[in-house]
Amino acid sequence: MKNVLNRFVPRGYIPFQGSKTIINSSKRKLIPEVYTSNANKLCGSLAEVFDKLNITDGMTLSFHHHLRNGDYCLNMVMQEASKRGIKNLTLAPSSLFPVHAPLVPLIENQTVTKIYTNYLNGPVAKTISEGKLKELLVMQTHGGRARAIEAGELSIDVAFVAAPAADKKGNANGVDGPSACGALGYAIPDVKYAKKVVIITDNLVENLDYIEIDEKYVDYVVVVDKIGEQSGIVSGTTKITRDPVALKIARNTAQLLNELGLIKNGFSLQTGAGGTSLAVASEVKKIMLEKNITASFASGGITAYFVEMLEAGLINELWDVQCFDLEAVRSYKVNKKHYGMSSSKYANPYEEDVVVNKLDFVILGATEIDLNFNVNVTTDSKGLLIGGSGGHSDTAAGANVTIITTPLIKSRIPIIKKELTTISTPGEDVDVLVTERGIAINPKRTDLLDKLQNSKLNILPIEQLLEISYQYTGIPEPIKKSDKVIGVVEYRDGTIIDSIYKLGED
């Protein structure tokens, strides 16, 4: 079966029909929140938790990724599962990182046979790309994951929640203790709707000043030596790039935003944590200072750069679903205007007053973009899993203007493609592509084109940008794709926007 973007959808899944079609025509599904009746929560070990919860074959276990590449908890839990010979587990971590490499043999020996996640890279991603996961990988968006959990579509048997601080009653937060990671936004749907919730902490305290996870949801608390490595939280590059090409893209993006009238008093923004995104923020900041204006809020994953802007009074509020560096962790703990939010409040398509819908603009990346502005952030051009939507599709759908920034050519490969390897975000939600050699505006945004009529920026049709990249790279030969589907990209409404294929033989 094909979906509206003419991409294959495996049997049993609902094809993507357009970014708002299902959301506008259906109501929010909510299963009841699950409260605990257990009073005696403290467990001496994970083994005890497994015994008490009778974790067995075929269950679904979930994890959050706030400790990012510093997380020890998923590996700890899976080691216990493996020791017990449990098989056919479904995992639902909000993301997977290279630190989770110990999952590889567990995928190969079918301890784990299905995975739902929002983002993955490293050895696990490679193993799945090689077709070694028994069932299909389901790549959800951050908002889509929250929606699927609350609707009961992604039914979690046990949510394991790494918590930097907890009390024995099960209250927990992410801000105190040696492994503080800040906001715990991605864990909130799991905590509310999983059948059982286990807090894993390395910092059991008598009382918490700040409670992010309420004891009413928590069944057990287990204390371990260390839940993770704080230094592993830092998300890739969190410093402004020095790369001159990226800086040019950033300058052009800021100028474009200014010409579109988007940098005005009270505006709202989201950028990623990468060097180019921060460079855009830096250029936007210069314009803000020149114009003497402030932003109402910035959202998403928060970095030190946005903390600095908050503290300088340039941004009034930060809405933080996860902290990307330790400065953000510090700020989240002490600054009253640095708010936490659940992944649902951030990006759930059915959430009332959802943050992504209030964004004036979002700056996003792409590994590939096609002539219809569809974007791939899930696989590289050979089909290897290297990421995932995370909040890409959610913010693109919500923000008034969605801007993709990318060099036209990366490692001698053109980024604009006639056909994408994988579609992550539909082109109907992508408005602008900014590259070092020109800017393309999605033709459906005639309002933006009208505003840019007298612009000195180099605005070109996306087809022309493709031709320019071919002048440097030649026309790339198509990469052999395997026919074997190993996963699906689930759009935020639960429909399938694309299939993911096994890596082709080289």
Next chain:
Amino acid sequence: MRRSLLFIPGNNPAMLQNADVFESDAVIIDLEDAVSISEKDSARNLVKNFLNSYRLPIEVIIRINGMDTDFYQADLEAIVSNNIDTILLPKANPRDLIKLDQILSKIEQKNGLTKKIGVIPIIELASSILDVREIATSPRVNGLLLGAEDLSSDLEVSRTLAGDEIFYARSMIAISCRAYNIDAIDTPFTDVRNEEGLLADSQKARGLGMNAKACIHPNQIDIVNKIFSPSKEQIEQALRILKAFENAQKEGKGVFSLDGKMVDKPIIERAKKTIDKAKRFGLI
């Protein structure tokens, strides 16, 4: 008329590919100091083939190896074509410039060039400072570039942030270039991460009469272009002066005043130059 000239190593394909991405007025593809002796041949071939494949929309300058080396002739043979505009000659002296003119004329004729290649001598020897007027009036020369690092070595002085050691050289070059109506191009600022230093150094050079500056990193171009372009206020004032001049002419007045100050010929000429520059650099 140039403001910024970006050096790009001739042996770096990734940087060559982006040569015209940044807003420099010219690109200087370097076959000299950036390329080690063992890579001279391959860099020459790379640059030649790159320029045959991509027509850069900005001035293309090639820094050849000095005429005191064994490489400059092969550089010229390989590189002189309609794809380039200018040769940048290290350690220039009047004698070499005459020889270079002769060689270029031969190659231009042999290869059927449809344009005449220009020359920018680098002033980086104490003797070149003394010869600067002769160098500035040598054939094909359309600008002089101050090479402060080598000049300081020759003078046996240290380079400083304040640049007092090159004050005379800058002034000499600026005055000579102005006298012969060619570009006075300032030495690059070598600390690529020091934006404030670059700003101050560019302001100082401009204050002494230099009208352009070489850049050794693309991130320097914005600041250099800004400093060596007429400011918004200068452009507005120049437009007002020219408008007042036009009105005065209609009224048959030889001399007129604006904002209570008398406007005479040098002020009008300067306003015209400002507007020419502004137009040339797309500022109006």
